[in-house]
Amino acid sequence: MKLLVAALAIIGIVVVVAAAFTYAGYYDVAADDAHWGVTRGFVDSARERSIVRQSREVGTPPALEDPALLAMGAEHYDDMCVECHLAPGMDESEVRAGLNPRPPKLAARGTRRAPEQDFWIIKHGVKMTAMPAWGITHDDHSIWALTAFVQRLPDLSRTDYDALVAQGREAGHPHEETAGHSEGEAEHHHDH
Numbered sequence: 001m002k003l004l005v006a007a008l009a010i011i012g013i014v015v016v017v018a019a020a021f022t023y024a025g026y027y028d029v030a031a032d033d034a035h036w037g038v039t040r041g042f043v044d045s046a047r048e049r050s051i052v053r054q055s056r057e058v059g060t061p062p063a064l065e066d067p068a069l070l071a072m073g074a075e076h077y078d079d080m081c082v083e084c085h086l087a088p089g090m091d092e093s094e095v096r097a098g099l100n101p102r103p104p105k106l107a108a109r110g111t112r113r114a115p116e117q118d119f120w121i122i123k124h125g126v127k128m129t130a131m132p133a134w135g136i137t138h139d140d141h142s143i144w145a146l147t148a149f150v151q152r153l154p155d156l157s158r159t160d161y162d163a164l165v166a167q168g169r170e171a172g173h174p175h176e177e178t179a180g181h182s183e184g185e186a187e188h189h190h191d192h
Contacts, residue, residue, distance in 0.1 A: 031100040040101075047126060051113075055120035064115060064148035068171065073149025074161070075168025076142060081106075084130070089158040099130050107161075109154050118147045 021027060035043065062069070078087070083095040084103040096103060113121075123143050125133030134143060149164070156164070 055117040058116040061115045069145045069148045071167035073145035074164035078165045088161045118150050
């Protein structure tokens with residue numbers, strides 16, 4: 001019993017010290033200052049576990065190999081994502097250089113996730129990473145298009161990338177707000 005009381009006292013002291021430290025403003029939130037290792041480990045673990053858990057509810061992806069879906073996703077990616085996640089042949093961008101944590105280079109090999117995870121991330125965004133929730137302004141069809149493209153991106157050369165973006169632009173997918181579309185909505189908006 002004494003051991004339990006001592007453990008609770010230590011936990012209480014740690015919580016009070018952490019709260020005082022935080023309240024006093026000692027934790028540096030500047031993007032140009034790296035997280036402490038323990039903070040980074042906690043945040044990374046929480047993010048990854050949450051993505052895996054939350055994406056289980058996404059459902060079955062459409063045919064991600066559909067050329068029209070890929071072209072639409074390429075055009076959206078080039079307009080909305082390239083500054084943070086880069087394109088084939090890009091090493092850095094001004095926007096990405098200032099972000100902490102740095103967004104993954106999605107054109108790099110070994111960056112693939114399950115399609116359901118990519119869909120969930122694109123739709124809902126990720127707190128404390130500058131990843132926006134595109135589901136607020138884009139319907140599920142547009143998000144699946146981005147997912148299809150992100151799944152293919154590590155295999156693309158710069159020439160392939162540019163060709164898919166050009167196909168998407170030729171097909172005409174303007175970026176209009178489509179807020180309010182639900183995951184289960186049967187209507188697909190091909191004009192985005």
